[in-house]
């Protein structure tokens with residue numbers, strides 16, 4: 041990583057500089073105050089975004105000891121810290137990165153494309169590292185801020201650097217090009233769909249190609265596709281040398297024959313009339329393409345052939361996610377199989393800190409192996425990163441860790457190998473702990489993970505947290521800065537989980553959470569959630585818990601109000617108790633009607649224990665454009681009712697009425713807050729929302745058995761299916777008790793195995809269902825998609841004659857939830 045004096049940084053940025061400590065050295069860039077771990081050497085860039093302003097966190101960070109800031113505006117308060125004032129903090133960050141890049145003598149390789157960027161970057165880095173000092177982007181750092189952070193990792197000794205770059209909007213690539221100035225490029229491929237932000241696929245390609253406008257060489261697959269043609273024109277115009285390869289008959293420098301075997305692929309390549317062979321431990325098309333990109337470049341750079349062979353034979357799948365699942369004894373297990381760079385260790389420890397809530401924090405770590413540093417230096421860096429966090433227990437696995445370089449501030453328990461640890465795992469009796477597993481591949485930490493896991497039914501709901509963040513930000517972009525968001529996490533977060541989701545939402549700064557029952561709120565408080573929580577149906581028997589756990593009820597009737605007032609008399613409250621009034625505007629469910637408002641205001645004025653935090657109503661048909669007038673009537677009615685209440689009560693409160701579909705369809709209904717429910721989980725009610733949102737989960741089962749039927753054999757209860765020809769069926773591990781409804785029996789329902797659809801035969805049972813897989817090579821243990829990339833939740837809902845809400849909330853609690861974080 042780079043190291044620069046703060047005064048030097050100010051000078052590079054041509055910035056106004058108020059220096060208290062001009063010669064102090066910056067070693068780390070911080071962009072998100074929530075990622076703070078320790079203050080030493082940290083420079084915070086106060087970035088401004090649509091819904092975010094880093095300047096707000098300065099005071100807090102100064103208190104924590106951070107002494108260097110890049111800001112767009114001097115704080116009004118005086119702080120004991122260095123401030124570098126620039127017109128645009130993001131641009132300053134990028135300019136700084138550009139400078140670091142220009143000082144480096146490393147040959148820079150940049151990777152872009154729709155898919156495979158991270159894999160190609162990781163593999164190319166691993167292959168080069170065998171022979172050269174090589175820097176590569178951490179994780180999938182490829183954005184306007186990810187690229188500068190990657191460049192910050194460059195060191196003077198690096199001979200190569202491999203960085204990935206991604207864009208989501210026009211004009212972003214030029215900025216990345218200025219920073220990276222790559223000598224060599226790799227264009228992996230292009231997806232067929234064009235993103236919402238580009239006019240066409242060719243516009244997207246043209247935009248991505250800008251990364252290479254000053255490059256000398258570019259690797260691509262010469263397969264005659266539109267992408268290939270566009271690349272050929274682009275490089276021809278600029279005199280860029282193409283490093284081409286092909287699997288077809290057209291012209292290319294490297295011609296490849298692909299032989300797929302049982303568990304590996306043999307690549308036979310001919311270049312300059314010489315034949316080369318390689319083996320890779322993958323058989324899927326994407327891995328094959330990614331590997332050949334790397335090979336083509338390896339041959340160009342004249343890397344040692346024997347070394348390359350060895351590296352390719354041992355390529356690892358690139359795990360791009362943190363995975364979190366429930367363990368036994370109330371533990372949660374966070375499994376980080378990212379390649380083991382220091383940045384990913386730091387990110388994983390943060391994640392542990394954020395997810396742990398009230399749980400004990402445990403780190404199980406092995407010797408890391410892949411960062412190309414000598415072990416002493418590597419171990420001391422590992423310790424340095426770990427020491428920035430407060431952990432309750434550390435378990436270190438590997439013979440060499442116990443030496444002096446791995447100097448932890450707190451005590452750790454050492455084991456020479458994973459086997460030794462597993463033998464002793466019960467002596468640790470983990471309970472109510474958040475356990476982070478961070479192991480190099482050769483340590484086989486998956487064995488630890490399965491030892492700690494809750495053993496249950498093999499049917500899982502995979503929940504992708506990054507999709508939820510994406511959905512949240514989509515709705516945020518529709519709101520004015522001042523409008524608050526209440527995220528609805530009722531009904532087990534629409535089936536997606538409890539504290540895991542609430543925790544993520546708290547981390548991403550929603551303003552309120554909404555639950556259906558008091559118990560749901562209590563569970564969130566116990567898990568350490570501190571956001572304000574609205575309870576929609578607070579029963580009188582739960583009033584004690586409301587007070588005890590600082591939960592805010594919806595109040596919808598005089599009777600309920602009186603009971604609450606009476607209950608509150610038993611407590612010595614230091615502040616008035618917050619409630620949320622529900623008013624009737626057309627749904628005809630719970631709520632006060634207009635005629636009651638005068639009385640209501642009188643009563644509330646006499647109940648001094650109670651304060652109205654908000655007044656709200658609910659839209660009955662915001663998803664139906666035909667009912668626009670009715671919806672606008674509801675909006676007008678809320679306005680009128682709340683105006684009156686406000687003047688009668690003599691103080692103001694928040695007003696809200698909009699649910700997910702109302703947010704994009706009715707900007708006039710945003711008021712002070714919106715209540716975001718199903719949209720957060722990726723379900724849209726109109727074309728535009730559907731285009732942008734991502735369903736957050738996939739429901740996966742597995743094949744328990746494959747069976748051959750003879751003519752006349754029947755399947756399942758009631759024998760509703762009888763084979764008319766020899767038939768093969770697969771028994772799948774999901775039934776109506778999991779949420780796969782019985783109405784999907786007899787050919788109505790379908791599932792997907794290895795990308796192909798198969799129909800349900802016979803009746804759906806409680807825990808299983810049978811599908812017809814005749815003529816396929818479906819085998820026991822195969823993964824089965826119930827909904828996901830092929831069968832959408834919308835489609836499944838339609839087949840079950842219901843709406844996606846019911847599909848999601850109907851997935852029973854015995855289905856294991858597994859969380860993924862990019």
Ligand SMILES: *Cc1c(COP(=O)(O)O)cnc(C)c1O
Nearest residue numbers: 528658699700715716717718719
């Ligand atoms: C569930 C619920 C919402 C969220 O509705 P979505 O359509 O899922 O966005 C909002 N307000 C109230 C009162 C609710 O009960």
